[in-house]
Amino acid sequence: VVEKFLKAAVAGDADTAYSLISEESKGEIQDKEELVEGVSEGVSEYSVGSASISGDTARVATSLTLTEMDFEMKFDMILIKEGGAWKIDLPQTETEMGKAIEESMPEFTESE
Numbered sequence: 001v002v003e004k005f006l007k008a009a010v011a012g013d014a015d016t017a018y019s020l021i022s023e024e025s026k027g028e029i030q031d032k033e034e035l036v037e038g039v040s041e042g043v044s045e046y047s048v049g050s051a052s053i054s055g056d057t058a059r060v061a062t063s064l065t066l067t068e069m070d071f072e073m074k075f076d077m078i079l080i081k082e083g084g085a086w087k088i089d090l091p092q093t094e095t096e097m098g099k100a101i102e103e104s105m106p107e108f109t110e111s112e
Contacts, residue, residue: 001086002060002077006046009039022080025090042067056081075100 001020008016014032021035029035049061059076066073078092 001079001088002062003048005077005088006039006043006048006062006064009036010043010046012036012040020088022082022087022089025088028090039064044070051079058086071104073097073100073104 005017005020008014008020014036017036018026018029018032021029043064044067045065047063049063051058051060058079058081060079061074062077063072063074065071075093075096078089078096079086080089081087
């Protein structure tokens with residue numbers, strides 16, 4: 001699911017990316033295009049690692065290389081099980097991304 005989502009987002013395929021997020025996440029999206037805009041423009045590479053599953057929640061190790069800064073950001077994408085299928089939970093994933101950015105801030109200040 002994470003691989004499909006990132007592939008679609010990097011390619012600018014908003015419909016596919018949107019189909020892979022949770023219902024709660026869809027409620028927070030006003031425009032499907034916004035969902036993929038930042039990724040398609042800002043990510044040069046990505047890789048998806050292993051998943052750890054606990055009940056109806058999964059954490060998937062993800063790495064994004066940001067184009068402008070040539071910076072690799074590692075975080076867990078959070079998935080929840082909905083109707084028997086895994087879907088990406090954007091609010092929880094954004095929290096994980098925020099933690100990753102905070103942890104790497106010293107690198108940004110040192111390199112500037």
